[in-house]
Amino acid sequence: MLAAICLAALSLCSNARADESIMPAAQQNAVVQKYCGSCHSDALMYGGLSVQHFDAAHSEPSLAAMLLSKITNGHTPKDVIAAAHGPDPDATILRLMKSSAMGAAGNGVPDEITQVAFAKALAAEAAGADQWGSRSSHKPQTLTAAILREALSTKFPGLTDMYRLILTCRTATHEGEIKLAWANGVPEEGRQITVAVDGNAPFSHKVEGGKKQGNGANGPGATILYPNPTTKVPLPTKSLTISNLFPDETVVFPFSMLDPAVRQDLSSCFAPGAISSATQPHP
Numbered sequence: 001m002l003a004a005i006c007l008a009a010l011s012l013c014s015n016a017r018a019d020e021s022i023m024p025a026a027q028q029n030a031v032v033q034k035y036c037g038s039c040h041s042d043a044l045m046y047g048g049l050s051v052q053h054f055d056a057a058h059s060e061p062s063l064a065a066m067l068l069s070k071i072t073n074g075h076t077p078k079d080v081i082a083a084a085h086g087p088d089p090d091a092t093i094l095r096l097m098k099s100s101a102m103g104a105a106g107n108g109v110p111d112e113i114t115q116v117a118f119a120k121a122l123a124a125e126a127a128g129a130d131q132w133g134s135r136s137s138h139k140p141q142t143l144t145a146a147i148l149r150e151a152l153s154t155k156f157p158g159l160t161d162m163y164r165l166i167l168t169c170r171t172a173t174h175e176g177e178i179k180l181a182w183a184n185g186v187p188e189e190g191r192q193i194t195v196a197v198d199g200n201a202p203f204s205h206k207v208e209g210g211k212k213q214g215n216g217a218n219g220p221g222a223t224i225l226y227p228n229p230t231t232k233v234p235l236p237t238k239s240l241t242i243s244n245l246f247p248d249e250t251v252v253f254p255f256s257m258l259d260p261a262v263r264q265d266l267s268s269c270f271a272p273g274a275i276s277s278a279t280q281p282h283p
Helices: 002-020 025-035 061-071 077-084 089-097 112-125 260-267
Strands: 133-137 142-152 160-170 175-183 192-197 203-206 222-226 239-243 250-254
Touching: 025 112, 061 077, 061 112, 061 142, 061 160, 061 175, 077 089, 077 112, 089 112, 142 250, 142 260, 160 250, 160 260
Parallel strands: none
Antiparallel strands: 133 142, 142 160, 160 175, 175 222, 192 203, 192 239, 239 250
Protein backbone atom coordinates (compact mmCIF):
# COMPACT_ATOMS: atom_id res chain seq x y z
CA MET A 1 0.00 0.00 0.00
CA LEU A 2 2.78 2.40 0.93
CA ALA A 3 4.53 1.72 -2.37
CA ALA A 4 1.32 2.47 -4.28
CA ILE A 5 0.90 5.77 -2.43
CA CYS A 6 4.49 6.75 -3.19
CA LEU A 7 4.08 5.91 -6.87
CA ALA A 8 0.88 7.92 -7.06
CA ALA A 9 2.59 10.89 -5.42
CA LEU A 10 5.50 10.68 -7.86
CA SER A 11 3.05 10.55 -10.77
CA LEU A 12 1.19 13.62 -9.52
CA CYS A 13 4.45 15.52 -9.12
CA SER A 14 5.58 14.49 -12.59
CA ASN A 15 2.27 15.63 -14.10
CA ALA A 16 2.48 18.91 -12.23
CA ARG A 17 5.98 19.57 -13.57
CA ALA A 18 4.77 18.77 -17.11
CA ASP A 19 1.86 21.19 -16.75
CA GLU A 20 4.20 23.92 -15.48
CA SER A 21 6.42 23.53 -18.54
CA ILE A 22 3.61 24.48 -20.95
CA MET A 23 3.28 28.17 -21.78
CA PRO A 24 0.05 29.48 -20.19
CA ALA A 25 -2.87 29.95 -22.59
CA ALA A 26 -3.09 33.69 -21.95
CA GLN A 27 0.57 34.15 -22.86
CA GLN A 28 0.16 32.06 -26.02
CA ASN A 29 -2.83 34.18 -27.03
CA ALA A 30 -0.83 37.38 -26.52
CA VAL A 31 2.07 36.05 -28.62
CA VAL A 32 -0.27 34.98 -31.44
CA GLN A 33 -2.08 38.31 -31.60
CA LYS A 34 1.11 40.40 -31.47
CA TYR A 35 3.20 38.44 -33.96
CA CYS A 36 0.60 36.72 -36.17
CA GLY A 37 -2.72 38.57 -35.82
CA SER A 38 -2.03 41.57 -38.06
CA CYS A 39 -1.58 39.35 -41.14
CA HIS A 40 -3.72 36.33 -40.26
CA SER A 41 -7.02 38.02 -39.44
CA ASP A 42 -10.58 37.40 -40.64
CA ALA A 43 -10.19 40.39 -42.96
CA LEU A 44 -6.79 39.57 -44.46
CA MET A 45 -6.61 35.77 -44.20
CA TYR A 46 -3.02 35.59 -45.47
CA GLY A 47 -2.22 31.99 -46.21
CA GLY A 48 -5.89 31.14 -45.81
CA LEU A 49 -5.31 31.38 -42.07
CA SER A 50 -7.02 33.47 -39.40
CA VAL A 51 -5.92 33.56 -35.77
CA GLN A 52 -8.29 36.36 -34.83
CA HIS A 53 -10.25 33.99 -32.58
CA PHE A 54 -7.29 31.87 -31.50
CA ASP A 55 -7.65 30.66 -27.93
CA ALA A 56 -5.01 28.30 -26.61
CA ALA A 57 -7.37 27.26 -23.83
CA HIS A 58 -9.58 25.70 -26.52
CA SER A 59 -7.01 25.05 -29.20
CA GLU A 60 -7.72 23.59 -32.63
CA PRO A 61 -5.05 20.93 -33.29
CA SER A 62 -4.96 21.48 -37.07
CA LEU A 63 -4.56 25.26 -36.59
CA ALA A 64 -1.80 24.75 -34.02
CA ALA A 65 0.06 22.47 -36.45
CA MET A 66 -0.20 25.03 -39.26
CA LEU A 67 1.08 27.83 -37.03
CA LEU A 68 3.96 25.65 -35.93
CA SER A 69 4.87 24.88 -39.53
CA LYS A 70 4.96 28.57 -40.36
CA ILE A 71 7.21 29.52 -37.42
CA THR A 72 9.59 26.56 -37.91
CA ASN A 73 10.01 26.80 -41.68
CA GLY A 74 8.15 23.61 -42.51
CA HIS A 75 8.80 21.40 -39.50
CA THR A 76 6.17 19.24 -37.83
CA PRO A 77 5.01 18.84 -34.22
CA LYS A 78 6.93 15.53 -34.15
CA ASP A 79 10.10 17.37 -35.20
CA VAL A 80 9.72 19.89 -32.38
CA ILE A 81 8.88 17.23 -29.79
CA ALA A 82 11.92 15.21 -30.89
CA ALA A 83 14.10 18.31 -30.60
CA ALA A 84 12.69 19.04 -27.15
CA HIS A 85 13.80 15.59 -25.96
CA GLY A 86 17.19 15.65 -27.66
CA PRO A 87 20.54 17.16 -26.71
CA ASP A 88 20.58 20.95 -26.34
CA PRO A 89 16.82 21.20 -27.00
CA ASP A 90 16.38 24.98 -26.84
CA ALA A 91 19.18 25.66 -29.31
CA THR A 92 17.83 23.01 -31.66
CA ILE A 93 14.31 24.45 -31.60
CA LEU A 94 15.67 27.96 -32.15
CA ARG A 95 17.53 26.72 -35.23
CA LEU A 96 14.24 25.40 -36.61
CA MET A 97 12.68 28.82 -36.04
CA LYS A 98 15.48 30.90 -37.54
CA SER A 99 14.29 33.40 -40.19
CA SER A 100 10.74 32.03 -40.04
CA ALA A 101 7.39 33.77 -40.40
CA MET A 102 7.53 34.71 -36.71
CA GLY A 103 8.79 38.19 -37.57
CA ALA A 104 6.82 38.70 -40.80
CA ALA A 105 4.47 41.27 -39.27
CA GLY A 106 7.34 43.68 -38.65
CA ASN A 107 7.06 43.51 -34.86
CA GLY A 108 10.34 41.71 -34.36
CA VAL A 109 10.34 38.36 -32.58
CA PRO A 110 9.87 37.40 -28.93
CA ASP A 111 12.85 36.65 -26.71
CA GLU A 112 14.38 33.21 -27.17
CA ILE A 113 12.82 31.69 -24.06
CA THR A 114 9.37 32.75 -25.27
CA GLN A 115 10.00 31.45 -28.78
CA VAL A 116 10.99 28.01 -27.52
CA ALA A 117 8.08 27.82 -25.06
CA PHE A 118 5.62 28.87 -27.77
CA ALA A 119 6.88 26.25 -30.23
CA LYS A 120 6.66 23.53 -27.56
CA ALA A 121 3.12 24.60 -26.65
CA LEU A 122 1.93 24.50 -30.27
CA ALA A 123 3.53 21.08 -30.76
CA ALA A 124 1.62 19.74 -27.76
CA GLU A 125 -1.66 21.33 -28.86
CA ALA A 126 -1.33 19.89 -32.38
CA ALA A 127 -1.93 16.36 -31.08
CA GLY A 128 -4.90 14.92 -32.97
CA ALA A 129 -4.58 17.28 -35.95
CA ASP A 130 -4.94 14.28 -38.27
CA GLN A 131 -8.44 13.70 -36.88
CA TRP A 132 -11.52 15.80 -37.61
CA GLY A 133 -12.12 18.57 -35.12
CA SER A 134 -15.17 20.83 -35.01
CA ARG A 135 -16.32 23.95 -33.21
CA SER A 136 -19.32 26.26 -33.16
CA SER A 137 -19.16 30.04 -32.92
CA HIS A 138 -21.67 32.86 -32.81
CA LYS A 139 -22.08 36.25 -34.53
CA PRO A 140 -22.59 34.88 -37.13
CA GLN A 141 -23.59 31.40 -36.07
CA THR A 142 -21.03 29.17 -37.75
CA LEU A 143 -20.01 25.53 -37.63
CA THR A 144 -16.45 24.71 -38.65
CA ALA A 145 -14.72 21.35 -39.10
CA ALA A 146 -11.05 20.92 -39.98
CA ILE A 147 -8.42 18.22 -40.43
CA LEU A 148 -4.73 18.13 -41.35
CA ARG A 149 -2.67 15.96 -43.66
CA GLU A 150 1.11 15.90 -44.11
CA ALA A 151 3.35 15.02 -47.05
CA LEU A 152 7.12 14.96 -47.23
CA SER A 153 8.17 17.94 -49.32
CA THR A 154 9.32 16.98 -52.80
CA LYS A 155 10.99 20.36 -53.19
CA PHE A 156 12.71 20.82 -49.83
CA PRO A 157 14.28 17.61 -48.46
CA GLY A 158 13.82 17.17 -44.73
CA LEU A 159 10.77 19.41 -44.56
CA THR A 160 7.06 18.61 -44.59
CA ASP A 161 4.20 20.21 -46.50
CA MET A 162 0.98 20.53 -44.52
CA TYR A 163 -2.50 20.56 -46.00
CA ARG A 164 -5.42 21.77 -43.91
CA LEU A 165 -9.01 21.27 -45.08
CA ILE A 166 -11.58 23.60 -43.49
CA LEU A 167 -15.34 23.14 -43.86
CA THR A 168 -17.52 26.08 -42.84
CA CYS A 169 -21.30 26.37 -42.55
CA ARG A 170 -23.13 29.57 -41.65
CA THR A 171 -26.21 27.91 -40.28
CA ALA A 172 -28.53 30.93 -40.48
CA THR A 173 -27.92 31.59 -44.18
CA HIS A 174 -26.90 28.06 -45.27
CA GLU A 175 -23.69 29.39 -46.83
CA GLY A 176 -21.00 26.73 -47.03
CA GLU A 177 -17.31 26.77 -47.88
CA ILE A 178 -14.62 24.16 -48.43
CA LYS A 179 -11.15 25.69 -48.21
CA LEU A 180 -7.77 24.05 -48.69
CA ALA A 181 -4.84 25.80 -47.01
CA TRP A 182 -1.20 24.78 -46.88
CA ALA A 183 2.18 25.42 -45.32
CA ASN A 184 5.07 25.85 -45.65
CA GLY A 185 5.58 25.76 -49.40
CA VAL A 186 3.98 28.22 -51.81
CA PRO A 187 2.76 27.12 -55.27
CA GLU A 188 2.57 29.51 -58.20
CA GLU A 189 -0.62 31.49 -58.81
CA GLY A 190 -2.86 29.70 -61.30
CA ARG A 191 -1.41 26.25 -60.70
CA GLN A 192 -3.71 23.45 -61.83
CA ILE A 193 -4.29 20.82 -59.17
CA THR A 194 -6.44 17.70 -59.38
CA VAL A 195 -9.33 16.94 -57.06
CA ALA A 196 -11.23 13.67 -56.70
CA VAL A 197 -14.39 13.18 -54.65
CA ASP A 198 -15.17 9.75 -53.19
CA GLY A 199 -12.80 8.01 -55.57
CA ASN A 200 -14.53 9.32 -58.70
CA ALA A 201 -12.68 10.62 -61.76
CA PRO A 202 -10.46 13.58 -60.84
CA PHE A 203 -11.02 17.06 -62.22
CA SER A 204 -8.86 20.16 -62.51
CA HIS A 205 -9.00 23.12 -60.15
CA LYS A 206 -7.05 26.34 -60.60
CA VAL A 207 -5.31 27.73 -57.52
CA GLU A 208 -5.98 31.44 -57.48
CA GLY A 209 -7.03 34.21 -55.16
CA GLY A 210 -3.88 36.28 -55.04
CA LYS A 211 -3.20 38.32 -51.96
CA LYS A 212 -6.59 37.62 -50.38
CA GLN A 213 -5.76 33.94 -49.95
CA GLY A 214 -2.01 34.28 -50.25
CA ASN A 215 1.17 34.85 -48.31
CA GLY A 216 1.45 38.57 -48.97
CA ALA A 217 3.23 38.97 -52.28
CA ASN A 218 4.79 35.51 -52.13
CA GLY A 219 1.97 33.55 -53.76
CA PRO A 220 -1.24 31.76 -52.83
CA GLY A 221 -1.63 30.11 -49.44
CA ALA A 222 -5.14 28.69 -49.85
CA THR A 223 -7.83 28.00 -52.43
CA ILE A 224 -11.61 27.79 -52.28
CA LEU A 225 -12.95 24.46 -53.54
CA TYR A 226 -16.59 25.30 -52.72
CA PRO A 227 -18.35 27.45 -53.76
CA ASN A 228 -16.63 27.66 -57.10
CA PRO A 229 -18.01 29.17 -60.33
CA THR A 230 -16.63 26.29 -62.41
CA THR A 231 -17.19 23.25 -60.24
CA LYS A 232 -19.95 22.03 -57.99
CA VAL A 233 -18.14 19.94 -55.43
CA PRO A 234 -20.55 17.97 -53.25
CA LEU A 235 -19.82 17.34 -49.60
CA PRO A 236 -17.84 14.08 -49.88
CA THR A 237 -19.04 10.99 -48.06
CA LYS A 238 -15.85 8.91 -48.24
CA SER A 239 -12.83 10.97 -49.25
CA LEU A 240 -11.42 14.06 -50.92
CA THR A 241 -8.12 13.56 -52.75
CA ILE A 242 -5.82 16.45 -53.66
CA SER A 243 -2.87 16.00 -56.03
CA ASN A 244 -0.15 18.12 -57.62
CA LEU A 245 -0.42 21.23 -55.44
CA PHE A 246 3.27 20.53 -55.09
CA PRO A 247 4.92 18.17 -57.60
CA ASP A 248 4.25 14.47 -57.01
CA GLU A 249 2.39 15.04 -53.74
CA THR A 250 -1.04 13.54 -52.99
CA VAL A 251 -3.07 13.74 -49.80
CA VAL A 252 -6.40 12.12 -48.94
CA PHE A 253 -8.88 13.63 -46.48
CA PRO A 254 -11.05 10.90 -44.89
CA PHE A 255 -14.66 12.09 -44.85
CA SER A 256 -15.75 8.67 -43.67
CA MET A 257 -14.20 9.62 -40.32
CA LEU A 258 -16.25 12.83 -39.97
CA ASP A 259 -18.66 12.61 -37.05
CA PRO A 260 -22.16 11.82 -38.45
CA ALA A 261 -23.82 14.54 -36.35
CA VAL A 262 -21.32 17.15 -37.55
CA ARG A 263 -21.76 16.00 -41.13
CA GLN A 264 -25.54 16.29 -40.81
CA ASP A 265 -25.26 19.86 -39.54
CA LEU A 266 -22.78 20.80 -42.27
CA SER A 267 -24.84 19.26 -45.07
CA SER A 268 -27.47 22.02 -44.92
CA CYS A 269 -24.86 24.39 -46.39
CA PHE A 270 -23.75 22.24 -49.32
CA ALA A 271 -25.79 21.51 -52.43
CA PRO A 272 -26.01 17.82 -53.31
CA GLY A 273 -24.87 16.76 -56.75
CA ALA A 274 -21.89 15.82 -58.83
CA ILE A 275 -19.15 17.69 -60.58
CA SER A 276 -20.46 20.27 -63.00
CA SER A 277 -20.51 19.20 -66.64
CA ALA A 278 -18.76 22.47 -67.41
CA THR A 279 -15.61 21.05 -65.85
CA GLN A 280 -13.48 18.76 -67.95
CA PRO A 281 -12.15 15.67 -66.18
CA HIS A 282 -8.43 15.64 -65.67
CA PRO A 283 -6.73 13.40 -68.22
